[in-house]
Amino acid sequence: xxxxLKIWRQKNAAAKGKIVDYDISEVSSDMSFLEMxxxxxxxxxxxxxxxxxxxxxxxxxxxxxxSLQINGRPHGPDGGITTCQLHMRKxxxxxxxxxxxxxxxxxxxxxxxxIDRSAFDRVQHAGAFISVNTSGNTQDANATPxxxxxxxxxxxxxxxxxxxxxxxxxxxxxxxxFVAAKVSQYALLPQGQVEREMRVTNMVSQMDEEGFxxxxxxxxxxxxxxxxxxxxxIARMNREFIGSNLKS
Amino acid sequence: MKIGxxxxxxxxxxxxxxxxxxxxxxxxxxxxxxxxxxxIIVVGTGLAGGSAAASLAELGYNVKAFCFQDSPRRAHSIxxxxxxxxxxxxxxxxxxDYRLFYDTVKGGDYRAREENVYRLxxxxxxxxxxxxxQGVPFARDYGGLLDNRSFGGVLVSRTFYAKGxxxxxxxxxxxxxxNRQIARGxxxxxxxxxxxxxxxxxxxxRGIIAKNLITGELERHSAHAVVIASGGYGNVFYLxxxxxxxxxxxxxxxxxxGAWFANPCFTQIHPTCIPVSGDHQSKLTLMSESLRNDxxxxxxxxxxxxxxxxxxxxxxxxxxxxxxxxxxxxxYPAFGNLVPRDVASRAAKERCxxxxxxxxxxxxxxxxxxxxxxxxxxxxxxxxxxxxxxEALVLELGREIIATKYGNLFQMYEKIVDENPYETPMMIYxxxxxxxxxxxxxxxxxxxIPGCYAIGEANFSEHGANRLGASALxxxxxxxxxxxxxxxxxxxxxxxxxxxxxxxxxxxxxAEKGVQEQLERFINNKGSKPVDYFHKKLGKIMWDKVxxxxxxxxxxxxxxxxxxxxxxxxxxxxxPGDLEGFNEELAKAGRVADFLELGELFAKDAxxxxxxxGGHFREEHQTPEGEAKRDKAFQYVAAWEHNGAPRDANLxxxxxDYKYIEVKERSYK
Numbered sequence: 001x002x003x004x005l006k007i008w009r010q011k012n013a014a015a016k017g018k019i020v021d022y023d024i025s026e027v028s029s030d031m032s033f034l035e036m037x038x039x040x041x042x043x044x045x046x047x048x049x050x051x052x053x054x055x056x057x058x059x060x061x062x063x064x065x066x067s068l069q070i071n072g073r074p075h076g077p078d079g080g081i082t083t084c085q086l087h088m089r090k091x092x093x094x095x096x097x098x099x100x101x102x103x104x105x106x107x108x109x110x111x112x113x114x115i116d117r118s119a120f121d122r123v124q125h126a127g128a129f130i131s132v133n134t135s136g137n138t139q140d141a142n143a144t145p146x147x148x149x150x151x152x153x154x155x156x157x158x159x160x161x162x163x164x165x166x167x168x169x170x171x172x173x174x175x176x177x178f179v180a181a182k183v184s185q186y187a188l189l190p191q192g193q194v195e196r197e198m199r200v201t202n203m204v205s206q207m208d209e210e211g212f213x214x215x216x217x218x219x220x221x222x223x224x225x226x227x228x229x230x231x232x233x234i235a236r237m238n239r240e241f242i243g244s245n246l247k248s
Numbered sequence: 249m250k251i252g253x254x255x256x257x258x259x260x261x262x263x264x265x266x267x268x269x270x271x272x273x274x275x276x277x278x279x280x281x282x283x284x285x286x287x288i289i290v291v292g293t294g295l296a297g298g299s300a301a302a303s304l305a306e307l308g309y310n311v312k313a314f315c316f317q318d319s320p321r322r323a324h325s326i327x328x329x330x331x332x333x334x335x336x337x338x339x340x341x342x343x344x345d346y347r348l349f350y351d352t353v354k355g356g357d358y359r360a361r362e363e364n365v366y367r368l369x370x371x372x373x374x375x376x377x378x379x380x381x382q383g384v385p386f387a388r389d390y391g392g393l394l395d396n397r398s399f400g401g402v403l404v405s406r407t408f409y410a411k412g413x414x415x416x417x418x419x420x421x422x423x424x425x426x427n428r429q430i431a432r433g434x435x436x437x438x439x440x441x442x443x444x445x446x447x448x449x450x451x452x453x454r455g456i457i458a459k460n461l462i463t464g465e466l467e468r469h470s471a472h473a474v475v476i477a478s479g480g481y482g483n484v485f486y487l488x489x490x491x492x493x494x495x496x497x498x499x500x501x502x503x504x505x506g507a508w509f510a511n512p513c514f515t516q517i518h519p520t521c522i523p524v525s526g527d528h529q530s531k532l533t534l535m536s537e538s539l540r541n542d543x544x545x546x547x548x549x550x551x552x553x554x555x556x557x558x559x560x561x562x563x564x565x566x567x568x569x570x571x572x573x574x575x576x577x578x579x580y581p582a583f584g585n586l587v588p589r590d591v592a593s594r595a596a597k598e599r600c601x602x603x604x605x606x607x608x609x610x611x612x613x614x615x616x617x618x619x620x621x622x623x624x625x626x627x628x629x630x631x632x633x634x635x636x637x638x639e640a641l642v643l644e645l646g647r648e649i650i651a652t653k654y655g656n657l658f659q660m661y662e663k664i665v666d667e668n669p670y671e672t673p674m675m676i677y678x679x680x681x682x683x684x685x686x687x688x689x690x691x692x693x694x695x696x697i698p699g700c701y702a703i704g705e706a707n708f709s710e711h712g713a714n715r716l717g718a719s720a721l722x723x724x725x726x727x728x729x730x731x732x733x734x735x736x737x738x739x740x741x742x743x744x745x746x747x748x749x750x751x752x753x754x755x756x757x758x759a760e761k762g763v764q765e766q767l768e769r770f771i772n773n774k775g776s777k778p779v780d781y782f783h784k785k786l787g788k789i790m791w792d793k794v795x796x797x798x799x800x801x802x803x804x805x806x807x808x809x810x811x812x813x814x815x816x817x818x819x820x821x822x823x824p825g826d827l828e829g830f831n832e833e834l835a836k837a838g839r840v841a842d843f844l845e846l847g848e849l850f851a852k853d854a855x856x857x858x859x860x861x862g863g864h865f866r867e868e869h870q871t872p873e874g875e876a877k878r879d880k881a882f883q884y885v886a887a888w889e890h891n892g893a894p895r896d897a898n899l900x901x902x903x904x905d906y907k908y909i910e911v912k913e914r915s916y917k
Binding site: 012034035038039046048050051060062064065078089117125132136138140141145146147154155158159162186189 | 439
């Protein structure tokens, strides 16, 4: 198929960016979206132009590197997947495709379609851990049974891949779903109880410092999350946060 | 007492089950006040690097950790699906440290060091305890206890898992331990930084040259020890299940500076991957080995059915049972579809080479869940008091059960192939997945360069010639959490008076100059072909001549051809952009340059090893039934010393002695 691509090009963080048009032909429907961009980049390189920079690594939907806003939607038109799992059979001959980076104040653009998501890392430094040393004398893994329901919910929260689609989908660029998933994982497990209150307070405060917006419960984050993480986690984090503040 | 970087490795005295404990008691300690004066560089933040960085920082050392990704959490350990082994014996099926040790040595076709593998089995239980304490959400049963499943090549259930994303959950655990140390200021994290070279001062590893991938600037970083945890080199084949950025460069740079490289030809070709769909293919996707618990592998028994399937006039579901060849069950009745990976991969290749492949390229076999769907469906109908003779109901119930077990994998398959695996069998074919070979290390995990360590997939590891499923995660975390943090004391105890290592020295300047010159050479080269052109060309030679089965003639040709591509690469490569700023093509050029050298050594190693064992199959060395024929004369680790061109590398043999396991024919029949 032949396609018209409209791609955000920006030299670096300081430069001004713009949408540039590219025509691409003979795209196979079996290609992944990123393989289609590989073909474009090969053509650009051979012509002596600079290829389009985008983040990608595992190309199987788990590392969370890829991050494109495709026709206005994080990770494109298909649901429950990341951009690297999107295939060209979702498009048809003659389509125009607008490709932009995820837009959020807390995710500054590095180059073209690459953004800086280190704000997510800093939120995790603030409390996304359990303080346990690597002694080899930790208690036996089966010493504390964990109710299967809680264990499963903790897993569901922990399946977040840190891609940032929730922030990109939110009209306020809020990171509540991401932070809530981390807080929930630990709040649901017995191991996370000791630092429970300190954790939510510190992580929320770091989240605010990073410049993410407020949550107004539109649910766009849940709708666009490639791992289907539920906004129930946001309700849980609000409860954790209020509980923690009331006690302090 | 100290082993250091002596070759061959010395291992502790005493019975095998006491070696590690008694050795640990004698390792030199560094007092807490002195640890604050010692810096350690860790390159790579996957399971091995992440756990090592966290544990070393926790002990009090100053750690600088580097990853080329934008966050440590994106290292490719994240993509491991199936699980992690541990000899907990929670299932009460007779598991023990010895059995895990035995299975791993046998699975590796008797090409691993006994003492290292026993140590791995010994600490495997600690890993599970540690991960649970960190909040890793492993699968549990209704009683709240941890669940286990079974993997290929073993007869017990010892694999712990977190649905189909065990790697992500374990890596997030290691990353959370890093976060705690980053918050304390004990780990300084360098994201989007790539190690470009090792700096050696007075014969010791004292630092690295790193490139900031955002600004393009070169940086000098010094330390008292350097730990390489940069993963495997499967991408030398261009197409593999590795991430796009996975590369050999850190390991190759230290090899060029004096670290010997062991068993490069030991590569794991995983049997269950989604087949190649066309020339545009950028990477291959693994379907977890856990699928072989319930999937049956087959091809049509008749050539006319193969033709009809390829032309689209026949559907696989329409082929009668009698006309199907379940070739693993036929050849290996004892282990059936759960034979080890090397055996399953070769058997699939044998059928496809014989003309029975089921897709357009002739390189695919079926992985069929129809029998499992009916089995589960009937059972469910019986226990819920429904009509077990109602076929539609049985199918519906069976598919529900399969969805709870493998739902995410089935969804991934459907998105890529556009076929519904609940209704028609999956198509699979072997693909490069893991590299057992790597940097040679001693019992302390130190390379032949004093102060330079290699851990995880980057070292030549405990997996011998073939890795069993769910063992890679175990080894990465064992090295990082429970081995290196102890053994590194042996070396660092002598460094407490050294003080900070300066970077304004001739050694750092020379290393930086070398890196700068190579980068400039790429940018200024007036070639016409992009980096990928050469990478694909290398990959094709590796796959065709150094792949699943090898022979002397092809291997000799491969050595020549790879050298020719390397020459062409330096003449013809075209790298756009400039030295400053983010330039992915420039980063790729450096990585492919190293693959072009490694590939040659890889072929040379395969040529040298005139036997078949594990993932290394030499056509000249097989039994009349087509099984691998091992040779006692090759019961050694081949450690290669850099000596100019890869073809001129010097071979050093570490003979392997088996005192606790009888070396037998490795049979899964």
